[in-house]
Amino acid sequence: METVIRSRAHVARLNLDKAQTALLDGQAHDARALWNLLHEFFTFRQGKLASLKDCDTAIRQARKEIDWLTDLPAQAAQAVLKTYYQAWKNFWSPEHPAKRPKFKARGRARMSVDIPQGRDLQITRLNRRWGLVNLPKVGRVKFRWTKDLPGVTKAGPAGRITGARLVKTATVWDIVFRTETTVQAPAPHQGPKAGMDRGVNVPLALSTGEHLGHGPWLTDGESRRLLRLERKAARQRATAKKGTLRSERLTRTYDQIAKLRATAKRRAVDWQHQTTTALADRFSAVVVEDLRIANMMASASGTVEEPGTGVAQKRGLNRAIAGQAWGRTVEFLTYKAADRGGRISKVHPHGTSQECHRCTTITPGSRESQSRFACKNLRCGWIGNADTNAARNQLHRYNKAAGQVVTGCGDSPVGGSVKRQAPRSAARAAHAPRAAA
Incomplete structure (x- = not known):
């Protein structure tokens, strides 16, 4: 039978100590600063856009002149340049309606470091629960072993790991392995077809009459604690002096809020994975509406001359839509259905x-x-x-x-x-x- 190469990502939690966490935080800030330097060099160079070769030469020269840039591995710095250029290609391409690349703010940009070469990882398995991975300029780090990785163990699938990306979620670091496996091309799915309507009160409604729902992502105690922390953060912001740096107490409060929100997101993603897997196994085609979710979540505040009406109600509806993550559900279902010989189709809403x-x-x-x-x-x-x-x-x-x-x-x-x-x-x-x- 015909074989295909399947590219997937696998997320695992890293077990870091304080020193290793500080090193990765520093590398992530260096990668963000390098992005900003590239953006300034690329766009404000005497009114002429710089070429890829010019940017590469500028990076090499900057690493010789700026001491803290050397904390970022050379391969990770090249990955920043590659990602930056890809962002411009997506912006210029009519097939990828992406936004124009811009500067990354320190407190808002997602902290991440790329490891483009899979051979640098040197992955080994310790036991049933833990594995070891090599991180450049950090050393050997334990990570949570939840799935056999291709090319690492004999029991694992045939394939290889092409690289990884380190991503910080709330206050912890995860590693996202990029894997390639060789599998047989799936045969056409022989199951029935179904329509799927996405909503707020009913998360997923099928044309068969079934409703797929879930409970709240946080328990009652966790929700009450989140509310207390948000009110505490509001009081700390109100008493802070303007123009001063954020206090350590407010930073700790923000970290506690981020942990609870990250817990809610993990539970939501887990439910979406289980639900979409069951739908992909069952149906040969799932039909959804071609929704413009960003337009649906536009603010209703209006302008100073023409203020909007029902702003608070619209804000609550936008939060409910964002909490259901309709786009992520379709994204999961798209690749899972393709792996099983099915498909996802979109119709006019x-x-x-x-x-x-x-x-x-x-x-x-x-x-x-x-x-x-x-x-x-x-x-x-x-x-x-x-x-x-x-x-x-x-x-x-x-x-x-x-x-x-x-x-x-x-x-x-x-x-x-x-x-x-x-x-x-x-x-x-x-x-x-x-x-x-």
Whole structure:
């Protein structure tokens, strides 16, 4: 059978002491500062953009003249240059609508260090729970062994590790291994197709009528503690003098908040991984709406001349949308479905929540509430869950585009364009017998 090379990433937690953590923090700050120096050299060079060769020469010269830049490994410095140039390519390319590269702020940029060469890692396994990895200018470091890595042990899959990236999450460091494995090309998935509607009250609703939900990411005690810490941080900011550096007490409070939020994110990612794996195993195609999530989360504050309305409500809705991480769910499902011979398809989202999946009409007032849909078309009258109705509309649009027969879960075939139905009062008047002249 045909074989393909599968590129994946594996995240593991590093077990660092205080000295090693300080070294990695310093390297991450050096990498951020090098990015800023490159950005200044690239964009403010007498009105002319610098070439890749000029940037490489400037880096080599800067490492000779600036002492603290030598704390960053040479390979990591070259990786910063490669990432910076790739950011400009993504900005210029019409296929990657990325934002223009800009300076990275110290307190906002994500701290990371790249190790582009896999041979520098020298990975060995200690026991069932721990492994050893070599980090340039840091030394041998233990990491949590949760999965067999390709090319490391005999029991592991065939392949190799091409490199790694060190990323700081809250107050701890993780290592992200870049792996390549040789696997057989997947056969086409033979399972059924399903539509999937993403929401806030119901995280995932399937066209089969199933609702996939989850509880809060933090326990009641953790939520209360997070609220106390956020109020404490607000008091500490209010009493701080303007123009002074952040106090150590406020820094510790921020670190405690970051730990709790990182815990919530890990639990959310774990639920998304388990849910998307089950969906990819079960369905041959999953149809979702092609949502512009960034546009949906735009602020409603408006301008000084024209202030917006319902700003607090919109802010709460934006937080709820961000908490569900709709884009990450689709991202996980995309590569998992491809590994199993399935696919993810996107359809236009216009009217999926107002259209009845059975009669394909949009009748005013059919969406009675957030969870209830009752078709006001007198010839239909379907009543059910609004999220399930939207998911079935997505599946119908996918089948219609593929030229397949679309049915409303056992009802008559659906085809043609969406029809807008008159209100119920007008429909009754149209079907009522005429009065005698």
